[in-house]
Amino acid sequence: MPRALSKLLATQGKASVRDLDAVDLHTHVYLPRYMDILRARKDVPFVRPGIGGERLIILPAEQQQLGESQQQPGGISAGRPIGGEYWDASNKLRYMDRHGIRTSVLSLANPWLDFLPLEEQIRQATLLNDDMETLCRGSNGRFLAFGVVPQDSTTAVEEVERLSSGLPHVRGVILSTAGLNGKGLDDPDMLEFYRAMDRAGLTIFLHPHYGVGNEHYGKCGHALFLALGFTFETTVAVSQLVLSGLLDQVPDTLRLLLAHSGGSLPFLAGRLDSCVEHDAAIAQNLQHAPSVYLKRFYYDAVAYHEPALQCLIDFVGADRIVFGTDHPFFPPIKDNKEVPEGEGGEDLSELDWHSTLANYEIMANMSKDVQSAMLRDNAKRLMGI
Amino acid sequence: MPRALSKLLATQGKASVRDLDAVDLHTHVYLPRYMDILRARKDVPFVRPGIGGERLIILPAEQQQLGESQQQPGGISAGRPIGGEYWDASNKLRYMDRHGIRTSVLSLANPWLDFLPLEEQIRQATLLNDDMETLCRGSNGRFLAFGVVPQDSTTAVEEVERLSSGLPHVRGVILSTAGLNGKGLDDPDMLEFYRAMDRAGLTIFLHPHYGVGNEHYGKCGHALFLALGFTFETTVAVSQLVLSGLLDQVPDTLRLLLAHSGGSLPFLAGRLDSCVEHDAAIAQNLQHAPSVYLKRFYYDAVAYHEPALQCLIDFVGADRIVFGTDHPFFPPIKDNKEVPEGEGGEDLSELDWHSTLANYEIMANMSKDVQSAMLRDNAKRLMGI
Numbered sequence: 001m002p003r004a005l006s007k008l009l010a011t012q013g014k015a016s017v018r019d020l021d022a023v024d025l026h027t028h029v030y031l032p033r034y035m036d037i038l039r040a041r042k043d044v045p046f047v048r049p050g051i052g053g054e055r056l057i058i059l060p061a062e063q064q065q066l067g068e069s070q071q072q073p074g075g076i077s078a079g080r081p082i083g084g085e086y087w088d089a090s091n092k093l094r095y096m097d098r099h100g101i102r103t104s105v106l107s108l109a110n111p112w113l114d115f116l117p118l119e120e121q122i123r124q125a126t127l128l129n130d131d132m133e134t135l136c137r138g139s140n141g142r143f144l145a146f147g148v149v150p151q152d153s154t155t156a157v158e159e160v161e162r163l164s165s166g167l168p169h170v171r172g173v174i175l176s177t178a179g180l181n182g183k184g185l186d187d188p189d190m191l192e193f194y195r196a197m198d199r200a201g202l203t204i205f206l207h208p209h210y211g212v213g214n215e216h217y218g219k220c221g222h223a224l225f226l227a228l229g230f231t232f233e234t235t236v237a238v239s240q241l242v243l244s245g246l247l248d249q250v251p252d253t254l255r256l257l258l259a260h261s262g263g264s265l266p267f268l269a270g271r272l273d274s275c276v277e278h279d280a281a282i283a284q285n286l287q288h289a290p291s292v293y294l295k296r297f298y299y300d301a302v303a304y305h306e307p308a309l310q311c312l313i314d315f316v317g318a319d320r321i322v323f324g325t326d327h328p329f330f331p332p333i334k335d336n337k338e339v340p341e342g343e344g345g346e347d348l349s350e351l352d353w354h355s356t357l358a359n360y361e362i363m364a365n366m367s368k369d370v371q372s373a374m375l376r377d378n379a380k381r382l383m384g385i
Numbered sequence: 386m387p388r389a390l391s392k393l394l395a396t397q398g399k400a401s402v403r404d405l406d407a408v409d410l411h412t413h414v415y416l417p418r419y420m421d422i423l424r425a426r427k428d429v430p431f432v433r434p435g436i437g438g439e440r441l442i443i444l445p446a447e448q449q450q451l452g453e454s455q456q457q458p459g460g461i462s463a464g465r466p467i468g469g470e471y472w473d474a475s476n477k478l479r480y481m482d483r484h485g486i487r488t489s490v491l492s493l494a495n496p497w498l499d500f501l502p503l504e505e506q507i508r509q510a511t512l513l514n515d516d517m518e519t520l521c522r523g524s525n526g527r528f529l530a531f532g533v534v535p536q537d538s539t540t541a542v543e544e545v546e547r548l549s550s551g552l553p554h555v556r557g558v559i560l561s562t563a564g565l566n567g568k569g570l571d572d573p574d575m576l577e578f579y580r581a582m583d584r585a586g587l588t589i590f591l592h593p594h595y596g597v598g599n600e601h602y603g604k605c606g607h608a609l610f611l612a613l614g615f616t617f618e619t620t621v622a623v624s625q626l627v628l629s630g631l632l633d634q635v636p637d638t639l640r641l642l643l644a645h646s647g648g649s650l651p652f653l654a655g656r657l658d659s660c661v662e663h664d665a666a667i668a669q670n671l672q673h674a675p676s677v678y679l680k681r682f683y684y685d686a687v688a689y690h691e692p693a694l695q696c697l698i699d700f701v702g703a704d705r706i707v708f709g710t711d712h713p714f715f716p717p718i719k720d721n722k723e724v725p726e727g728e729g730g731e732d733l734s735e736l737d738w739h740s741t742l743a744n745y746e747i748m749a750n751m752s753k754d755v756q757s758a759m760l761r762d763n764a765k766r767l768m769g770i
Contacts, residue, residue, distance in 0.1 A: 186604075212597070212598040212601065212617070213597040213598050213617055213621055216597065216621045216625070219571075219625065219628075219629075220624070220625065220628045220664075220667055221664040221666050221667045222660070222664055223628065223657070223660040223661045223663075223664040223667045224621070224624055224625070224628070224660075226656075226660045227624070227653060227656050227657040227659075227660040227661075228617070228620060228621060228624060228653065228657075231649070231653055231656065232597070232598055232613070232617050235613060235649075236598055236601045236609070236613060239605070239609055239612070239613060240601070240604065240605065240609070243604075243605045243608065243609070244604075260656065261652075264616070264620075264649035264652050264653060266652065266692060266693075267646075267649050267651065267652035267688075267692070267693045267696060268612060268613065268616055268649060268693070269690060269692075269693075270688055270689030270690025270691075270692075270693055270743075270747070271611075271612050271616065271645065271688065271689045271690075271693075272608070272612040272613075273689065273690070274612075274689045274715060274740060274743065275607070275608040275609075275611045275612040276608045276612075277718060278608075278715055278716075278718065278740075279605075279606040279607055279608040281606050282605055282606045282608045291690070303652075303655055303656065304655030304656045304658065304659045305654060305655025305656075305658070305676070305700075306655075306699065307651060307652070307654075307655075307696045307697075307699035307700040308651075308652045308653070308654075308655055308656075308696060310695065310696065310699060311652060311692045311693060311695065311696035311699075312692075314691065314692035314695055314696075315690075315692040330659060330663055331663075333662060333663065355659060355663075358655075358659065362655070
């Protein structure tokens with residue numbers, strides 16, 4: 001066991017990772033109904049049989065590789081292998097037990113419903129949210145959920161009201177940086193949605209999908225798209241929201257949770273303040289410096305190294321940070337490859353997920369109170385557990 | 386005086402900011418010869434008479450505003466006001482005295498020579514480096530310099546050899562993320578340049594200019610271009626360099642200094658490691674995880690808030706971080722506007738530069754040794770002072 005993990009367990013007074021009783025606020029599922037949608041499609045995003053079982057083609061860059069790989073014997077190798085860890089609730093529970101996660105607040109993974117015609121988005125959002133409620137209700141307290149809303153500000157508000165009044169296990173909504181209407185988080189038509197979420201006490205889980213700077217990542221596989229494109233996307237979208245002044249028209253109790261520790265906002269917040277201060281036309285639209293708004297938000301601890309998590313703590317305080325795993329992405333690695341590669345059907349829930357353990361290990365040097373806040377207390381408060 | 390500044394002075398045992406004896410490794414000058422080039426041009430980048438004196442139009446987005454503003458009485462208002470702080474060495478010295486800077490390692494500001502035809506780049510690089518050497522030689526130890534090289538790997542290596550053998554006050558080269566040949570830092574033709582810089586013991590000062598994600602910043606003035614576009618650019622270019630494997634072919638003594646505290650690399654390094662580890666095709670090209678290379682570099686402390694500087698220290702150690710100001714950009718602010726706006730001719734060197742003081746203040750809570758390392762000792766070692 002890595003020394004950092006031993007230290008975390010000692011500080012927490014636990015014998016094993018299995019005892020950590022964490023709450024995971026960044027954990028995805030492709031509900032069976034959603035898998036059916038993906039399996040029926042022929043354009044990104046879609047799922048089809050390939051080498052080592054089914055494969056998920058989610059990024060436009062992956063689809064470009066598809067032409068060649070379709071010629072390969074055994075099926076396509078583009079995209080990523082996908083197994084029960086993506087859709088099977090019992091698989092998720094086994095993974096949770098092994099990794100000390102008491103409660104998972106499930107969210108549909110990107111790209112959610114963004115690719116469907118609006119009418120279909122409206123219909124599927126209702127069905128998927130109902131599925132999620134049913135799954136959580138039967139989970140004996142192990143699952144809660146973020147719901148989805150259609151990309152339309154009017155019907156999204158209606159769905160928020162339906163979630164709030166009738167789906168008690170759905171405690172928030174996962175949202176893409178495109179916002180509703182596809183015009184970004186700073187579109188004035190978002191205002192009623194923010195107000196409705198605030199009234200309902202529900203949390204917006206903001207998550208990237210599209211990438212920023214994508215034209216630069218082609219030579220580097222998916223590594224830079226995921227490491228930089230995703231985090232830049234969150235950074236840009238939230239900066240646009242903050243600089244728009246829209247948040248001055250929304251109660252400061254609005255609960256906004258930023259994926260991947262806020263992209264790179266905790267690091268760049270000082271520079272952002274400085275650049276805004278030197279741009280009078282922007283500054284005069286805002287009641288506060290950008291960092292004031294950023295400190296109102298919540299952030300997951302999906303940071304993968306201690307300097308970043310500590311920066312986040314220094315910036316917003318440990319009481320706004322919640323543990324997350326990004327499961328089932330970043331699966332275990334064996335022989336330098338993600339495990340399912342070409343080995344379809346292996347039950348990944350029986351293996352150690354190093355990406356999950358890494359996000360425990362980076363807490364090792366913090367005090368017990370700070371650890372406990374991030375591992376479970378903050379999430380319980382935010383999610384009303 | 387802000388409390389953080391008092392605390393820094395107390396820890397350093399100094400009575401006044403004027404006594405801090407700092408070495409500034411991120412400070413720009415448009416040499417008179419370079420100003421002549423800019424004044425003679427009609428496309429970005431260029432300088433022309435406008436409201437409040439001369440104005441610098443450096444970004445394509447600024448040129449777009451030019452059409453309208455040319456109609457205004459009194460001249461153009463696009464771009465930014467520009468005065469002696471950009472080209473006058475005595476102005477820089479007054480600013481340095483007031484702000485406790487003993488030595489400035491001057492560099493030409495972006496966009497350097499990138500916009501000139503190659504033959505002209507080669508000619509001007511020699512002339513500008515000679516100008517810089519002359520300026521530094523006559524400065525009584527107050528100035529050293531980063532030189533410039535033409536965007537051509539062969540002649541750049543020749544110029545590095547000339548700097549190394551004959552221009553003792555030029556201690557490095559400022560380089561754009563386009564690298565030589567305009568194909569990025571990861572172009573294999575860069576290899577001989579890296580080796581030549583390493584042989585000469587000269588430092589590469591990597592600085593952004595072009596921006597990444599520019600299509601997202603239009604609604605927000607220059608604030609997001611400078612806060613995010615610049616820092617993303619450094620992050621992307623250095624990540625591409627690291628992931629290319631090129632650094633495995635260069636001695637690990639190569640001195641690479643990253644502007645603006647490394648963009649967002651110190652925060653994202655853990656995620657970058659994780660994403661590379663999960664992309665076998667990329668990982669197998671590298672001898673080490675990306676963060677191992679990133680920890681070999683030097684970073685300026687131009688971070689504008691303490692959580693970011695602390696993150697950088699946690700990541701690379703205080704002995705790789707050097708004080709910087711980014712002077713003459715981010716000038717003093719009065720009445721919510723940068724001071725020179727519409728007030729041409731004011732001597733900014735007689736005012737407090739809050740952007741400079743901010744980068745002192747963020748060191749206030751660190752130990753005297755760590756402060757001293759960042760304020761002067763590391764820079765002296767790196768620059769051979």
